[in-house]
Amino acid sequence: MHCHSLLLDIGNSSIKCRELTRTAREDSGMDIVRWRPLMTFADVDALLAYLGEKKARFNSVLIGSVRSDSDDTAILKRLTPYATTIELAQTQSAALGLTNSYANPQKMGVDRWLAMLGAQLLCGQNFLVIDAGTAVTADFVVNGLHQGGWIAPGFSLAQEAVTGHTARVTQAPSHQHTIAFGQNTEDCLHFGCLAQLHGIVHQAKLLAAQFGEFDVILSGGDVDRLRSLNQAARNEFIFVDNIVLFGILRMALADMSLDNAQKVARSLLI
Missing domain, CATH: 3.30.420.40 (ATPase, nucleotide binding domain)
Structure with missing residues (x-):
């Protein structure tokens, strides 16, 4: 099993993210987990431009956001094409x-x-x-x-x-x-x-x-x-x-x- 996830910290002034990969080991030991260097984007448009350019697709997107409910709803909608599942932390x-x-x-x-x-x-x-x-x-x-x-x-x-x-x-x-x-x-x-x-x-x-x-x-x-x-x-x-x-x-x-x-x-x- 190989899982590719996007972790998003959506703050008031910027968006920070890491791409996470998790691979099950054949010997049934603990999964191998890696993540890529921290990336920072000025806004959602910049993030989506990056994802669109690399034609990204994730098994899951997990989000922590301090934005308003209406902002969160709009962001989730725009991220839908890039993930099988999206989870907003509560x-x-x-x-x-x-x-x-x-x-x-x-x-x-x-x-x-x-x-x-x-x-x-x-x-x-x-x-x-x-x-x-x-x-x-x-x-x-x-x-x-x-x-x-x-x-x-x-x-x-x-x-x-x-x-x-x-x-x-x-x-x-x-x-x-x-x-x-x-x-x-x-x-x-x-x-x-x-x-x-x-x-x-x-x-x-x-x-x-x-x-x-x-x-x-x-x-x-x-x-x-x-x-x-x-x-x-x-x-x-x-x-x-x-x-x-x-x-x-x-x-x-x-x-x-x-x-x-x-x-x-x-x-x-x-």
Whole structure:
């Protein structure tokens, strides 16, 4: 058996995807699973142009989307010619060894749910997953039970919140990812928002510490702004470019035990 799947993370500002292949072994051992490098598209039109050019056809397309219901319906319709089956991820009260703390699971963004499912593949029983994108989210899981989380403005949103409400504060591009005190307004804003982002990580770790040992995953579009944390923390963090796609991978491997799915995921992380 050979299965070819497309895993899609449809965010607010871009679409990220990986092509996944799964081949059954003749000796009945664990399936051979591989995926291609991460690809990013500006919008659905760019993705479909790529798929059309290569005349792609998949056994399945698995999607995690934070778009509106109407957008999702339109996207599913446009993807139909490229797949035998299409599955749109939904936040659930419990699935695949993970139990949600929300009384109304549908109020939780599916990106957070998928981030936890993805972290489950790469961590021990207790973990904190922080996804730093347009918004920065933090979620803590103990023995498969979601303890709760946070949502806060991401780095860029924090900057825009200041510049959009003050006449004399401006921002400028900066590649400085180690926190310092700024000596001009632009640097002050940059380092202040960077400190705020780092502070979310530190405070989440302090709160989670009451449960004993745990792993920490840092991911998302602003993950590079967090890498300097490892210099002072003795490499205690697991950095993942896109943890949501690992959550979609968990969906693709739903028929596997968690132990086997973890072995697959950790081999793909290398």
